[in-house]
Amino acid sequence: MLGEFEYLLITTAARLGDNAYGAAIREGIEEIAQRKCSIGALYTTIERLEAKGLLTTWMGEATAERGGRAKRMVRVTGKGTRAAKEFYDAVMRVSSGASWAVSRTERLS
Amino acid sequence: MTSNLWPLVELAARPLERDEREAVVGDALETGDGIWQALSSVLGLVLRRQLLLWKSLRTWLATFVFGLPGAYLLMIVSVSVTCTYDRLMGMKVGHWAPTGHEGFALLFCHIFLLIAWSWASGFILGSLSPKTLWLNAALCCWMVLICDDHLRTMTLSRVAPFLFLVPAIWGVYQGVRTVRLRRTTAFLLAATITVLMIAAWTNSALWIVNWLLLCPAWFLVAMARGSGNDSNAVQNKSMAARARSY
Numbered sequence: 001m002l003g004e005f006e007y008l009l010i011t012t013a014a015r016l017g018d019n020a021y022g023a024a025i026r027e028g029i030e031e032i033a034q035r036k037c038s039i040g041a042l043y044t045t046i047e048r049l050e051a052k053g054l055l056t057t058w059m060g061e062a063t064a065e066r067g068g069r070a071k072r073m074v075r076v077t078g079k080g081t082r083a084a085k086e087f088y089d090a091v092m093r094v095s096s097g098a099s100w101a102v103s104r105t106e107r108l109s
Numbered sequence: 110m111t112s113n114l115w116p117l118v119e120l121a122a123r124p125l126e127r128d129e130r131e132a133v134v135g136d137a138l139e140t141g142d143g144i145w146q147a148l149s150s151v152l153g154l155v156l157r158r159q160l161l162l163w164k165s166l167r168t169w170l171a172t173f174v175f176g177l178p179g180a181y182l183l184m185i186v187s188v189s190v191t192c193t194y195d196r197l198m199g200m201k202v203g204h205w206a207p208t209g210h211e212g213f214a215l216l217f218c219h220i221f222l223l224i225a226w227s228w229a230s231g232f233i234l235g236s237l238s239p240k241t242l243w244l245n246a247a248l249c250c251w252m253v254l255i256c257d258d259h260l261r262t263m264t265l266s267r268v269a270p271f272l273f274l275v276p277a278i279w280g281v282y283q284g285v286r287t288v289r290l291r292r293t294t295a296f297l298l299a300a301t302i303t304v305l306m307i308a309a310w311t312n313s314a315l316w317i318v319n320w321l322l323l324c325p326a327w328f329l330v331a332m333a334r335g336s337g338n339d340s341n342a343v344q345n346k347s348m349a350a351r352a353r354s355y
Contacts, residue, residue: 021132022132022133022135022136023135023136023139023140026136026140027140038150038153038154039133039136039137039150039151039153039154040150040153040154040156040157041157043129043132043133043154044154044157044158044161059128059131059132062135063139065138065139066135066136066138066139067134067135067138069131069132069134069135069138070128070131070132070135071132071135071136072128072129072132
């Protein structure tokens, strides 16, 4: 089962698709989750998820705005997608009946 | 975003592997982090990486089994060797100086042993845990300084620490580059050390605790690679991975 930050990272990487790399994922997490994401937490989690086979990474192109440095590109694997779905389903199941979940459903409808 | 202080961030990122260093520094530049924020982010990652290294048994072995005890014992032996040399050269040696009654032959035997023990210990530090080398070096220097302070009453030669530090540093360098010795080389080294130690022991010129210094040499034998193609391929792969990292 994924941890909360791992789920956030996989989801953000999946949303970014081919543009998923360190800085973009960090920005995405900070924007969606409204919380600070440190480079240390980001890269150690990426490495852990890669070791579990949930992500693959490779060095991408270098750009001028990065001072000629390459990006570390990220792609979610099939196993990563399944793990994220499991986490999502588990959160949905465990939340059903909770007051905040009901009010959220009502707000959405 | 660049600043005159940006080299500080580059410097802080040095302990990271090459690809990760490139990605992290590039990310900090792209997102326009301030210099202090970039510095703290990079240092945070370096710290996390260093802490993660301690999940490995190799790091613990390198530091607390071979590094620190080895540095302590080798410092004592190098003090003993310099005191014996002083005595044989007719210089005044303190009453508590760690020297026996051996002559030049056993002194040379001790010097060879000191070099071999130091080289073997350094090799293990370099090959077992290359990413914690700086920490191990700092801890070993601290240990040497403690010994030096403790033994200062003996009016020691300042040369004493260098007798083992130089071969140890050479061993570290070889360990980082070579990773594993050939089995025959490792066995010859361990056997030679053992024979010389037995010779010194039978002449009452060896402290019993010095036998612990035999462990690194035989550990090298246990870690050694055979001469087959498979082990060469593994060795080459490992060396290539290290070359990419640094």
